[in-house]
Amino acid sequence: xxxxxxxxxxxxxxxxxxxxxxxxxxxxxxxxxxxxxxxxxxxxxxxxxxxxxxxxxxxxxxxxxxxxxxxxxxxxxxxxxxxxxxxxxxxxxxxxxxxxxxxxxxxxxxxxxxxxxxxxxxxxxxxxxxxxxxxxxxxxxxxxxxxxxxxxxxxxxxxxxxxxxxxxxxxxxxxxxxxxxxxxxxxxxxxxxxxxxxxxxxxxxxxxxxxxxxxxxxxxxxxxxxxxxxxxxxxxxxxxxxxxxxxxxxxxxxxxxxxxxxxxxxxxxxxxxxxxxxxxxxxxxxxxxxxxxxxx
Amino acid sequence: xxxxxxxxxxxxxxxxxxxxxxxxxxxxxxxxxxxxxxxxxxxxxxxxxxxxxxxxxxxxxxxxxxxxxxxxxxxxxxxxxxxxxxxxxxxxxxxxxxxxxxxxxxxxxxxxxxxxxxxxxxxxxxxxxxxxxxxxxxxxxxxxxxxxxxxxxxxxxxxxxxxxxxxxxxxxxxxxxxxxxxxxxxxxxxxxxxxxxxxxxxxxxxxxxxxxxxxxxxxxxxxxxxxxxxxxxxxxxxxxxxxxxxxxxxxxxxxxxxxxxxx
Numbered sequence: 001x002x003x004x005x006x007x008x009x010x011x012x013x014x015x016x017x018x019x020x021x022x023x024x025x026x027x028x029x030x031x032x033x034x035x036x037x038x039x040x041x042x043x044x045x046x047x048x049x050x051x052x053x054x055x056x057x058x059x060x061x062x063x064x065x066x067x068x069x070x071x072x073x074x075x076x077x078x079x080x081x082x083x084x085x086x087x088x089x090x091x092x093x094x095x096x097x098x099x100x101x102x103x104x105x106x107x108x109x110x111x112x113x114x115x116x117x118x119x120x121x122x123x124x125x126x127x128x129x130x131x132x133x134x135x136x137x138x139x140x141x142x143x144x145x146x147x148x149x150x151x152x153x154x155x156x157x158x159x160x161x162x163x164x165x166x167x168x169x170x171x172x173x174x175x176x177x178x179x180x181x182x183x184x185x186x187x188x189x190x191x192x193x194x195x196x197x198x199x200x201x202x203x204x205x206x207x208x209x210x211x212x213x214x215x216x217x218x219x220x221x222x223x224x225x226x227x228x229x230x231x232x233x234x235x236x237x238x239x240x241x242x243x244x245x246x247x248x249x250x251x252x253x254x255x256x257x258x259x260x261x262x263x264x265x266x267x268x269x270x271x272x273x274x275x276x277x278x279x280x281x282x283x284x285x286x287x288x289x290x291x292x293x294x295x296x
Numbered sequence: 297x298x299x300x301x302x303x304x305x306x307x308x309x310x311x312x313x314x315x316x317x318x319x320x321x322x323x324x325x326x327x328x329x330x331x332x333x334x335x336x337x338x339x340x341x342x343x344x345x346x347x348x349x350x351x352x353x354x355x356x357x358x359x360x361x362x363x364x365x366x367x368x369x370x371x372x373x374x375x376x377x378x379x380x381x382x383x384x385x386x387x388x389x390x391x392x393x394x395x396x397x398x399x400x401x402x403x404x405x406x407x408x409x410x411x412x413x414x415x416x417x418x419x420x421x422x423x424x425x426x427x428x429x430x431x432x433x434x435x436x437x438x439x440x441x442x443x444x445x446x447x448x449x450x451x452x453x454x455x456x457x458x459x460x461x462x463x464x465x466x467x468x469x470x471x472x473x474x475x476x477x478x479x480x481x482x483x484x485x486x487x488x489x490x491x492x493x494x495x496x497x498x499x500x501x502x503x504x505x506x507x508x509x510x511x512x513x514x515x516x517x518x519x520x521x522x523x524x525x526x527x528x529x530x531x532x533x534x535x536x537x538x539x540x541x542x543x544x545x546x547x548x549x550x551x552x553x554x555x556x557x558x559x
Contacts, residue, residue, distance in 0.1 A: 068452050086456040099449040104471045104548040113467060114457035146548060148555040166457065 013080050014041040015202045016065070016170055020074035023060050034060040036227035038074070042170070047196050047203040049213035051260060052223030052231070053268050058206045061228070062174045065204070066092050078170065088118070091163035095175040097155040101147040101162075107134070108143040111162045133165035136195060153184030157191070164195060173205045177212070186244050189216055193242060210260045214238075215247060220260055224267040231267045234259060336518045345522030353507075361504040362530070364420055365492040368427025372484055376432045377477060380439025381469060390440065397437060405430030405487065406494050418499035426495040431484035438480030442473025475549050478542050485538055489531050504530070 021038040024031065034057040042048050052058055063069040065076050067086040076083045078090065091114075094100040101110050111133055115126045134140050137157040147155050156176060163171055173192070177185045193216060196203050207213050213220045214236055222231040236256055238247060247253055320338070327337045349358075383390050383397075408429050409422075416422035446469065454460075454468045470477075496505030504527055511520035543550070 063452070066452075066456050068455060086458065088458060090456070092453070092456045094449055094453065096449045099447050100453040102450070102467065102471070103552045104474075105467075113459065113463075117458040117460075117463060146551060148548075148552045162457075 015044040016042040017077035033227040049217035051213040089169040091168035133161040344518035372431030376435025384440040384443025401433040423495040434483035435480040442476030
């Protein structure tokens with residue numbers, strides 16, 4: 001899947017292109033410019049983390065990329081094609097795992113449902129994809145359970161399995177681990193690194209956690225406060241094999257984290273200590289206690 | 297463990313059956329030896345009931361009643377869910393129709409019987425139309441609420457995975473609204489039973505309501521009481537069947553709520 005698309009995208013074309021993206025929310029006499037002017041791109045097979053101050057319009061941006069929101073101006077291209085609605089080659093993992101899984105479907109059926117919309121897949125192939133995806137996230141035994149019978153971390157694994165089974169070219173993740181405990185979070189981070197390496201899929205990972213962004217990404221795109229622009233892009237030159245113990249103790253990791261932290265502080269200063277404008281979509285996804293920087 | 301659940305089950309049954317048994321025996325003893333024509337002893341009522349409600353009588357009166365009820369109820373369910381999904385899916389349609397719907401719901405359905413008789417006659421059609429016109433509102437309004445309350449994240453998830461059209465309707469909209477739809481259906485069931493009886497009291501040649509009125513007019517008071525008892529039993533039976541269906545269809549919902557309460 002992603003291998004051939006990688007070749008296709010390799011000919012002077014990016015896998016994902018965000019060009020001059022702007023999103024303004026209008027309504028109820030309010031005029032909120034959530035995203036001002038964003039331009040960045042992802043090459044095929046890259047794992048890029050987007051990090052920015054809370055309320056900086058990350059969710060808005062991700063929804064625009066996913067084709068769930070119409071940008072006010074600018075465009076998003078997937079393999080050169082302009083996105084006007086959710087494209088078939090893209091899968092999204094949302095932060096709110098409890099609300100993104102179908103509670104009336106068992107785990108297996110949750111993973112299979114999107115595949116049923118792909119008419120060219122045979123039943124046997126579907127089953128194969130589901131089994132493989134559940135195996136990849138270590139949930140073979142939970143296939144017959146309902147999502148609400150599982151822990152938060154396991155539910156997010158189901159959502160990841162669903163995305164993996166969909167065989168996307170691009171995997172979008174919107175703060176997927178913000179609502180799970182630290183231990184589970186570390187496990188899930190390693191799972192994402194492993195899946196990314198195994199599948200060769202392009203991943204755009206949105207987070208407010210600086211450590212997470214540096215640990216996971218090959219590149220970190222730092223966003224400014226709302227109205228959002230790209231503050232800086234940073235290549236993460238850590239070794240490809242990463243693990244929670246050694247990578248996080250690596251002096252280079254600390255260095256990079258400090259760089260990201262400084263950039264975010266600079267972004268905040270540019271518009272005041274606190275983001276003044278909050279979009280409705282972001283207000284409930286980023287609790288103030290989890291604001292970036294509190295760890296550094 | 298197993299014994300414990302057996303014991304709790306037995307206790308539950310005792311609690312459920314206890315009060316009805318108590319009330320029935322109170323009625324039995326209080327009415328025993330009564331010579332009042334209008335309040336015959338329960339023993340007389342039951343005896344008459346056994347004589348009156350023969351297999352032929354049940355086929356002639358109960359079966360047509362229940363058939364009309366089920367047809368009207370099913371019609372109201374289909375109509376209410378279908379319209380509810382349309383109205384709930386489009387805010388503008390809802391804004392336009394809501395005041396009218398609230399008014400229509402506020403009209404007590406029995407007053408519609410004479411009106412409906414004017415154009416639907418006095419046959420089965422009239423009775424089914426009456427039942428539909430009363431049962432449709434709770435189903436409709438609850439479906440609208442259910443469709444409106446679809447989780448935004450879940451809707452986004454469905455959209456991003458290309459779950460649209462019929463798949464969206466079946467896997468997202470209907471399932472997501474099903475708890476509210478069932479709440480509406482439950483209200484509609486009791487309204488349906490009431491309208492079944494009332495429509496038969498106005499103009500009919502058979503049916504449970506017709507039989508009860510016939511007994512009353514011919515001063516067959518124990519027969520009348522037995523008909524009322526039978527009607528009550530029918531209501532309980534329907535409610536039990538409904539509960540069984542609901543438990544199956546909403547097993548996920550009850551499980552979800554239990555898990556939320558536990559955490």
